[in-house]
Amino acid sequence: MKVEIKDLSTHVGQEVELHGWVQNKRESKTLTFVILRDGSGFCQCIFDLNVLGEEAFNEVSALGLESSLSVKGKVVADERQVGGFEIHATGFHVYQNCGEYPIAKKEHGVEFLMDHRHLWLRSKRQWAIMRVRNAVIFSIHNFFQKEGFVQMDAPIFTGNACEGTTELFETDFFGQPAYLTQSGQLYGEAMAMAMGKIYTFGPTFRAEKSKTRRHLAEFWMIEPEMAFFDIFDDMDLIEQFVRYVITDVMSRCKEELEILERDTTVLEKISNPFIRLTYDDAVAIIKGEKEVNGRKTIEVLEEDLRNTVQQIADLKADIESRETAINAGGMKKGQVNFNLNAIDKNKNTIKQLEEDERNIPQWIESAKNFTYGGDFGGSDETVLTRMFEVPVMVYDWPHEVKAFYLKRNPDNPKLARGVDLLAPEGYGEVVGGGERETNEQMLIEKINEHGLPMEAFEWYLDLRRFGSVPHAGFGLGLERMVAWICHLPHVRETIPFPRMYGRIEP
């Protein structure tokens, strides 16, 4: 009977047939252990010389990693195994025995792995990440659907740079210049006026030459837009939404998060209320004028820097002692390998820590010198979120630094009702949104101020001419959300084939 690995628990004691690839293999004289992966899971299959006979046994022993095959055998429960089951093979069919597989069972560099992304996706960590991504997408749809939102799609080709700020990819649309969308936001507003509550879910393109762990040139964004919502309704929804998605994904991806060695106690903090700060309060905290739990940002950062320096020293001492032990001789080869591996790992960690060591002083300077009125930089976000265990929402921004379509605070027209949700653990801005300007005249002023072509916004202004209502929305960066949930060092691992500055293949 043909079954998938994920369903083995319902077939204990039965003869089944699995189809998959050799994820790993260990051989001995009479037994060969193959970790088979079929996309749904991993399962050890045991091939016994005495069961299969010499010819068949030699064939399976000779299989290279990622060879494809089907295996017939009996399902046996075994607690020691990943997934809890193993197969005692009675027969098999090889689809292809492949040669040396490029991705070895050891640490690889980023560039090598990115060049082999089409194969890297098969590895266990990537498998886990892609399943979390899938779960996040599923949860997002679940949340909005149960809340009565209608999913609608914004166009990907646009005729103009709609927000006028970022650089866009230009393309040819039947002889006219066109751009790949940087946001579905404006179209979302039009759709919300038709349906009440909508959300878009699609790819977004930014032509910025960003080289950071948070940026992609092509990424997926979820943009809900709600009629009759103000900034506070918006923040309530953001909080509810983010909490729902994370809680749901944690419960459905236990195995995946375990593979990723994600410390979920940090994620569980999501059940506590999120921090809400006005821009003014956030600036005071960043600059160290206001304490959080009796501590100032600069002190915390300086302590982080000292810890980093200490960690580097500790790791170097560890490397040195291992090297001394190896050079002293008398060590078994296996032990030597183990120590060499540990040294390699430590050296990699040191490289990362040394980058922190170079960056943290810059962040401290940037925090000290932050001038009121400016937008937050990546480092300011890191500094601010470093002070809290839960996501932080910052709202009421100086209107100059935010998009033209944001509504002004009626009590203080210098402030725009935008809100950013900053994730903990250095993941930065995961959500950006706010209440939209409803006043036609204010919008016209802003469009002129930004030097945008008025004729391209006539349709948008119509939304304020015909039944204008308070409304709000936000945009969630899918990849940043996945990176945060999985605790990944870079968003490039959260999308099957990342498109970023300097990377268009594979």
Added chain:
RNA sequence: GCCUCAUUAGCUCAGUCGGUUAGAGCGACGGACUGUUAAUCCGCAGGUCCCUGGUUCGAGUCCAGGAUGGGGCGCCA
């Protein structure tokens, strides 16, 4: 666009003050051993030291320029 770090075997990395024939581990391959989970043992193969130019009796090593990549800033989700 700016700052910073890097580039040596298929992969991960050593390579001292500029010195003679460039090393290790992993992987691969051949063999021994083993209910194994990246920690057994022996053997074997494997190099355009990123590119160009310069300094020098001599450059993987020093200098200049370039390419590619990592990270940070700006920009943003």
